Amino acid sequence: MMTKKILIVDDEPNIVISLEFLMKHEGFQVAVAVDGEEALRKVADLRPDLVLLDIMLPKQSGFEVCQEIRANPEWDSIKIIMLTAKGRDTEVQKGIALGADAYVTKPFSTKDLIARVRSVLSLENAA
Numbered sequence: 001m002m003t004k005k006i007l008i009v010d011d012e013p014n015i016v017i018s019l020e021f022l023m024k025h026e027g028f029q030v031a032v033a034v035d036g037e038e039a040l041r042k043v044a045d046l047r048p049d050l051v052l053l054d055i056m057l058p059k060q061s062g063f064e065v066c067q068e069i070r071a072n073p074e075w076d077s078i079k080i081i082m083l084t085a086k087g088r089d090t091e092v093q094k095g096i097a098l099g100a101d102a103y104v105t106k107p108f109s110t111k112d113l114i115a116r117v118r119s120v121l122s123l124e125n126a127a
Contacts, residue, residue: 006051008020008052028117066100081116
């Protein structure tokens with residue numbers, strides 16, 4: 001089975017470290033970007049299966065990155081899970097409206113996040 005690639009986009013080092021550890025532990029290939037511009041470059045280079053995308057980012061917000069990924073037909077298969085400390089309904093609706101596949105608010109439980117990642121990638125039964 002092909003290893004799924006996950007791009008973690010967050011500018012908080014402690015969150016990146018824990019997410020990276022968690023996803024590698026689950027057997028995913030992991031890449032990291034720390035701002036919106038780097039995220040889009042890495043999406044173009046790596047074609048990840050899934051982007052874990054923080055909303056509050058330097059240079060371009062997660063909303064803008066999500067919008068740009070969704071605007072490119074070549075990236076249709078890329079799944080996006082938005083991560084945010086802002087769990088307000090308006091933000092969730094905006095993220096979903098822009099094409100995010102799922103939404104996880106911080107702080108999140110690692111178990112819930114893994115379950116969400118697996119479900120978005122349709123891996124529930126692959127474990």
